[in-house]
Amino acid sequence: MRISDKYIDRIYITSAIRNTSYKMVRNHYHNYYELYYVRHGRVAFNIIGSTYMLQSGDFILVPPEQPHYVSYLASCTRINIYFRKEDLSRILNENLETISTRFLSSSVIHTPRAYRDVIDNIIDSMLFEEGIDDAYSYKMQELLFSQLVLSCNRYCIFKSDSQIADSDDIIVSALQYINKNYHTPITLEKLSKMSNLSPSYFSKKFRKVTGSGMKEYLTYTRLRHAANELLSTSHTITDVAMNCGFSDSNYFKDAFKKMYGLSPREYRSSKKVEGIPEESKNAENFLNPS
16 A cells, blocks of 8 residues: 555555454554544454444544554454545535534444445445556545545434543543643653552553553653644754653653654754654554564
8 A cells, every 4th residue: 555654645545354363462643534444343443542342334533643553353344544634625615614524523433224335335436446546546536535524424423432432531531641741750650649559550551541551652742742842943952852841852862763763853854844744653662662
């Protein structure tokens, strides 16, 4: 599949068959949207802090930069559609802004059995077009994707997080604390004490819910904020490190390069020219170090 680890240049679709023996040992994230569709089967889909039980006919929309992983509970045929927000904006005119907003703000979209053939036929056309891959494929995929989005709005049931999330409140609270206080000293001992759990039990529970270790998730969060600060301010590299919770600027530089493939200085210079984020390939190194 012609998808860059750094970014995508158009809409892409893939299909795969998985069974219960298939293990996604690492969670990951992308710099673009992923629309995941369960054509047949049943899966547990984890997006940091929430687990969604999906079955045949269910879509789940994964926003950019959200770590996620899947556990297959039964033999499954899954479809992945990758797209950018601008792809959706381009194919839906201003009169359909409400449709676009509704589509992007929903997590799970359920297709009733009566309309599943309509959705599956569109997906089959997209898969067929992906196989052709000629000069017309780019526009054909846009047209078919717009048909899919419109059909979802016409036939499907859009569910909010509160309706389908099966979250662990203790870990969700810890994640919220990290996301809000990433710039302050945070330790496993501190979070476990706040949760009234032993450090070892909290650590196991954190990994079970999120798919990554607490320290790895904290580093990942701090680096994401650091990347934004590098591009939006003229702060020195050392100041950025300190502002984002790193007490050692040398460690910050090493960790940043491991995740982004560039030093902080190189990242700042290149992104001002390119305007393209590129951490998706290396995020796993922090969320699941070997």
